[in-house]
Amino acid sequence: MFSRDTWKEIFETIQKNKLRTFLSGFTVAIGIFIFVVLYGFGNGLTNTFNKFFGDDATNVLFIYPGRTSVPYAGYKANRRIEFDNSDLKDIEHNFAMFIDYVTPRINGSGMVKYKNESNGYRTRAVAPSHQYNEKTIMMKGRFLNDEDVKHKTKYAVIGRLVEEDLFGRENSIGEFIDITGSSYKVIGVFQDDGGDNEERMIYIPYTTKQLVDKNTDKIDQIVVGFKPQIGYSGAMSLEKSLEKYFKSKKFINPNDQNGIFINNVADNLKQNQQLASVLQLIVSFVALGTIIAGIIGISNIMVFVVKERTKELGVRKALGATPKSVISTILLESIFITTISGFFGMMMGVVLLSSMGEKLEDYFITDPYIDMGIAIFATILLIICGAIAGYVPARKAARIKPIVALRDE
Amino acid sequence: MIEIKNLHKSYKMGNNTLHVLKGINFNVEAGELVAIMGSSGSGKSTLLNILGMLDVLDEGSYTLDGVPIVNLNETKAAQYRNKFLGFVFQSFNLINYKNAMENVSLPLYYQGVGRKERQEKALKYLEQVGLKEWAGHLPSELSGGQKQRVAIARALAAEPKVLMADEPTGALDSKTSYEVMDLIQKINDAGNTILVVTHEPDIAAMCKRIVHLKDGVIVEDKKVDQVRASEYVQ
Numbered sequence: 001m002f003s004r005d006t007w008k009e010i011f012e013t014i015q016k017n018k019l020r021t022f023l024s025g026f027t028v029a030i031g032i033f034i035f036v037v038l039y040g041f042g043n044g045l046t047n048t049f050n051k052f053f054g055d056d057a058t059n060v061l062f063i064y065p066g067r068t069s070v071p072y073a074g075y076k077a078n079r080r081i082e083f084d085n086s087d088l089k090d091i092e093h094n095f096a097m098f099i100d101y102v103t104p105r106i107n108g109s110g111m112v113k114y115k116n117e118s119n120g121y122r123t124r125a126v127a128p129s130h131q132y133n134e135k136t137i138m139m140k141g142r143f144l145n146d147e148d149v150k151h152k153t154k155y156a157v158i159g160r161l162v163e164e165d166l167f168g169r170e171n172s173i174g175e176f177i178d179i180t181g182s183s184y185k186v187i188g189v190f191q192d193d194g195g196d197n198e199e200r201m202i203y204i205p206y207t208t209k210q211l212v213d214k215n216t217d218k219i220d221q222i223v224v225g226f227k228p229q230i231g232y233s234g235a236m237s238l239e240k241s242l243e244k245y246f247k248s249k250k251f252i253n254p255n256d257q258n259g260i261f262i263n264n265v266a267d268n269l270k271q272n273q274q275l276a277s278v279l280q281l282i283v284s285f286v287a288l289g290t291i292i293a294g295i296i297g298i299s300n301i302m303v304f305v306v307k308e309r310t311k312e313l314g315v316r317k318a319l320g321a322t323p324k325s326v327i328s329t330i331l332l333e334s335i336f337i338t339t340i341s342g343f344f345g346m347m348m349g350v351v352l353l354s355s356m357g358e359k360l361e362d363y364f365i366t367d368p369y370i371d372m373g374i375a376i377f378a379t380i381l382l383i384i385c386g387a388i389a390g391y392v393p394a395r396k397a398a399r400i401k402p403i404v405a406l407r408d409e
Numbered sequence: 410m411i412e413i414k415n416l417h418k419s420y421k422m423g424n425n426t427l428h429v430l431k432g433i434n435f436n437v438e439a440g441e442l443v444a445i446m447g448s449s450g451s452g453k454s455t456l457l458n459i460l461g462m463l464d465v466l467d468e469g470s471y472t473l474d475g476v477p478i479v480n481l482n483e484t485k486a487a488q489y490r491n492k493f494l495g496f497v498f499q500s501f502n503l504i505n506y507k508n509a510m511e512n513v514s515l516p517l518y519y520q521g522v523g524r525k526e527r528q529e530k531a532l533k534y535l536e537q538v539g540l541k542e543w544a545g546h547l548p549s550e551l552s553g554g555q556k557q558r559v560a561i562a563r564a565l566a567a568e569p570k571v572l573m574a575d576e577p578t579g580a581l582d583s584k585t586s587y588e589v590m591d592l593i594q595k596i597n598d599a600g601n602t603i604l605v606v607t608h609e610p611d612i613a614a615m616c617k618r619i620v621h622l623k624d625g626v627i628v629e630d631k632k633v634d635q636v637r638a639s640e641y642v643q
Contacts, residue, residue: 005524016506315502318463320491320519320567322484399483403463 029345031294036349042283044368101129110180125209141188299389306393314405323398416469444613447622495564516567554585591638
């Protein structure tokens with residue numbers, strides 16, 4: 001079966017039937033190629049998801065105030081709920097068991113000037129622990145600390161791109177910038193994996209912001225970092241008890257959905273990961289469809305090849321070819337072609353994927369890749385199916401009586 | 410060489426049974442050149458198929474060169490065909506993507522003969538049929554007569570006991586037919602046993618013995634004075 005003569009015979013047949021060889025090889029190569037590329041894109045999509053949602057801490061709850069929708073405890077409906085500094089203290093006090101830190105967040109935006117440069121930026125007035133929930137990475141200087149909050153210092157920590165815009169190549173640390181009319185000293189520069197928007201942010205102490213805003217104690221939203229050990233279910237029940245606590249403190253009907261909102265990142269993350277895996281599933285399904293289409297394609301070609309060769313096989317049988325040698329000639333030829341072209345298609349796909357890298361980031365595909373194991377498995381699957389698809393008609397052809405095969409056309 | 414006793418063969422056609430061969434007794438000695446004649450439906454092709462182990466008999470016995478041909482599976486039949494028989498067909502049946510020499514060496518490939526020896530033998534037989542210069546040509550580059558000569562060389566290459574020709578001249582004009590018959594006669598002169606199925610009386614007359622089949626039985630079996638085809642070939 002594996003003698004040199006057998007292979008010589010097979011190579012001759014392949015060489016002299018170029019169209020047939022090309023067609024079956026092309027089907028297999030394109031099938032594997034599309035499978036590899038699609039599957040890789042699926043992985044790229046998952047990568048993008050992880051990148052989007054993986055830059056922030058996952059053990060975080062955001063609490064936003066809303067407006068009540070039903071009257072309760074003597075208050076009329078449509079009342080605006082506000083948070084203030086006392087709420088921070090209350091959370092720290094009542095939920096100390098579960099939480100790592102609490103930080104307020106007061107959003108703002110405005111013109112920021114340095115010498116002749118000026119630009120609009122968003123600002124966030126926060127407590128020092130905010131650094132953990134955004135996973136802010138310091139490049140130079142330091143982040144805000146408790147002293148800054150206590151003394152309401154006019155310090156600012158600016159994003160990498162803010163420094164780039166306003167200072168060019170100059171060092172920004174220790175320089176004074178003007179944020180909506182007040183002067184702040186730059187004490188640090190940070191970077192953030194969350195993208196350009198995050199790096200165009202300016203952080204200032206929340207007490208300073210409150211002082212500048214006519215000495216209020218109001219807070220836009222509260223960020224609660226809980227202990228990771230409490231797990232997903234712990235986070236869910238913490239969310240429930242925080243909601244209950246604030247509803248009673250702010251006199252909101254327990255059934256009112258609009259008084260306060262709690263955004264649980266752990267919950268979001270789970271949803272996003274589910275979405276990503278559903279996408280991956282869909283892409284895998286399409287890829288599997290491609291493989292099946294490839295199998296059907298190669299099966300069709302094999303049936304056609306055997307049909308086309310019926311007469312030739314009849315001649316060979318009349319000249320003394322045994323059924324076994326007829327089957328092995330057809331099968332070895334088909335396996336040889338599918339193996340070579342299958343691995344060619346696979347390598348092309350892998351090369352294409354690895355050359356992509358970040359080029360398709362605009363289409364939400366980052367670093368597409370395919371597990372070599374899966375690629376090789378799919379290729380071998382196609383080769384085996386091609387062989388089975390070839391075996392059935394080959395066996396039929398081997399059984400046919402030579403005299404029937406040779407009957408004049 | 411060939412011994413057939415009381416051979417019966419029938420085919421099922423739906424509910425009817427078609428009795429094609431109704432008790433044939435037939436012997437061929439080594440070195441004979443036998444024409445099997447008969448109109449279509451007389452059973453001559455069925456007889457040749459059974460003799461060529463391409464079909465099996467229902468009843469009776471068949472002995473080829475002292476070997477009883479019974480209970481053959483496909484593999485065994487293929488080996489016997491390769492060892493005992495050479496076929497020449499009406500439509501040549503050369504493999505169209507192989508050149509003349511490769512076609513001739515194909516039966517040797519299935520005998521397991523080495524590549525070098527195959528080529529030497531193939532060239533020898535091509536020379537015998539006068540086509541040595543055409544060894545590298547594809548069948549599509551050959552004329553009908555040349556194709557049939559390549560087919561004869563191929564049938565000879567395996568050095569079979571019996572050469573079976575099914576209407577070897579059926580697709581050829583009469584001049585080419587005589588050339589092919591001339592070749593067959595020369596091969597027979599060299600001692601080979603040959604069976605020729607034909608319905609053309611002039612071709613049958615070039616054999617040494619004519620067996621006439623009609624409705625599944627032999628109605629006539631006679632030795633004839635051979636007409637030499639070379640008389641018609643310039």
